[in-house]
Amino acid sequence: MVRVAMSVNGEKVVAEVEPRTQLADFLRGDLHLTGTHLGCEQGVCGACTVMVDGKMQRSCITFASDCEGAEITTIEGFDDDPTMGELREAFSECHALQCGFCTPGMLTTARDIVLRLGDIPETRIREELSGNICRCTGYVGIVEAVKRVSAGKTANASAASARVISRKLDSGRPLPDAKSRQVTKSVSAADTPAAGQIEGGVSIEERIRVGATPAQVWAILSDLQRVVPCVPGAEITTLEGENLAGKVKIALGPIKASFSGQASVGMDDGKREGWMTGKGRDSGLGSSAEGAARWKVIDGANGDSIVAVTLTWKLSGALAQFNRAGLVQDIVRRLAATFAANLEATITGAAPAAKPGAALGGFGLVWAVIKSKFWRSPKD
Ligand code: FES
Numbered sequence: 001m002v003r004v005a006m007s008v009n010g011e012k013v014v015a016e017v018e019p020r021t022q023l024a025d026f027l028r029g030d031l032h033l034t035g036t037h038l039g040c041e042q043g044v045c046g047a048c049t050v051m052v053d054g055k056m057q058r059s060c061i062t063f064a065s066d067c068e069g070a071e072i073t074t075i076e077g078f079d080d081d082p083t084m085g086e087l088r089e090a091f092s093e094c095h096a097l098q099c100g101f102c103t104p105g106m107l108t109t110a111r112d113i114v115l116r117l118g119d120i121p122e123t124r125i126r127e128e129l130s131g132n133i134c135r136c137t138g139y140v141g142i143v144e145a146v147k148r149v150s151a152g153k154t155a156n157a158s159a160a161s162a163r164v165i166s167r168k169l170d171s172g173r174p175l176p177d178a179k180s181r182q183v184t185k186s187v188s189a190a191d192t193p194a195a196g197q198i199e200g201g202v203s204i205e206e207r208i209r210v211g212a213t214p215a216q217v218w219a220i221l222s223d224l225q226r227v228v229p230c231v232p233g234a235e236i237t238t239l240e241g242e243n244l245a246g247k248v249k250i251a252l253g254p255i256k257a258s259f260s261g262q263a264s265v266g267m268d269d270g271k272r273e274g275w276m277t278g279k280g281r282d283s284g285l286g287s288s289a290e291g292a293a294r295w296k297v298i299d300g301a302n303g304d305s306i307v308a309v310t311l312t313w314k315l316s317g318a319l320a321q322f323n324r325a326g327l328v329q330d331i332v333r334r335l336a337a338t339f340a341a342n343l344e345a346t347i348t349g350a351a352p353a354a355k356p357g358a359a360l361g362g363f364g365l366v367w368a369v370i371k372s373k374f375w376r377s378p379k380d
Pocket residue numbers: 037038039040041042043044045046047048049058059060061
């Protein structure tokens with residue numbers, strides 16, 4: 001891992017990244033700045049264009065680790081930029097977008113063209129925009145929009161490369177306090193003493209309703225030998241006091257991994273809450289995982305309970321793509337539903353929803369996620 005410090009949209013960001021992490025993945029996956037789009041991922045389409053130290057750059061072919069000390073502005077950082085405001089209006093009036101996938105990159109490039117070159121002929125606008133590909137709208141509306149905004153403007157190269165934050169100062173508005181944002185999404189150490197911090201980790205919070213009283217639910221959740229088999233794919237191999245060793249099997253389409261690792265666990269019976277931190281490795285794929293979990297049982301007020309769970313993880317190696325929270329969030333939601341059904345079955349003595357030890361994320365689960373995200377029936 002490499003430690004990197006940069007400024008993103010005026011905020012100071014400090015993070016640990018894999019040397020191979022691309023800036024686009026870091027912006028989208030770690031900082032959740034998903035306005036930066038990924039199309040070709042090889043520097044051709046321009047969908048991922050961001051401003052790095054005043055210059056347009058493809059974030060899909062820029063290593064995050066090379067951005068030490070850089071000032072980066074993504075489409076989100078141009079919210080209050082006057083030229084961007086004019087361009088947004090012109091794009092809308094000229095019908096310069098349909099699906100909008102290319103639009104963040106188009107707007108970022110268009111802003112640079114207008115400020116750097118001023119009023120230029122259409123042929124030059126087309127030439128300057130040739131590094132940005134639109135797959136559905138066609139270029140007539142886009143070029144028209146840029147032409148409209150550039151009309152009557154004079155070239156101002158220094159404005160084009162100026163940090164957006166300085167533009168705010170120039171226009172008389174106060175410079176926002178530089179916020180320091182540590183890219184650590186984790187269970188708070190204060191709330192969960194043993195959970196600790198996972199630098200660069202991704203967190204998901206989930207609330208699971210279980211049809212049993214808090215006392216019944218806690219009786220299972222505080223007994224690791226009974227609760228771990230409720231987690232799809234998880235299995236305990238040894239348990240001594242607060243330390244356990246175990247395995248987690250994952251099967252996501254063609255990707256199959258079996259992590260072995262150690263974890264330490266803590267419980268507070270009075271508050272009905274627990275926490276766990278652990279590390280594991282899959283020797284087959286060469287992936288490693290670090291994770292923390294915190295759970296708390298809350299009275300659901302209808303004779304049922306709510307289990308509030310916070311999961312934080314960081315994957316490296318072949319499975320690092322699953323650090324993208326958007327995709328994993330859907331998988332975790334479905335896993336949580338299976339976990340809740342298994343928990344209820346354990347309490348009531350019914351058959352579990354998933355066979356204990358069955359791999360986490362079987363084909364059906366992944367297909368359900370893909371279907372809900374991408375598939376539309378012809379009637380939709
Ligand atoms: S995604 Fe970066 S240029 Fe296409």
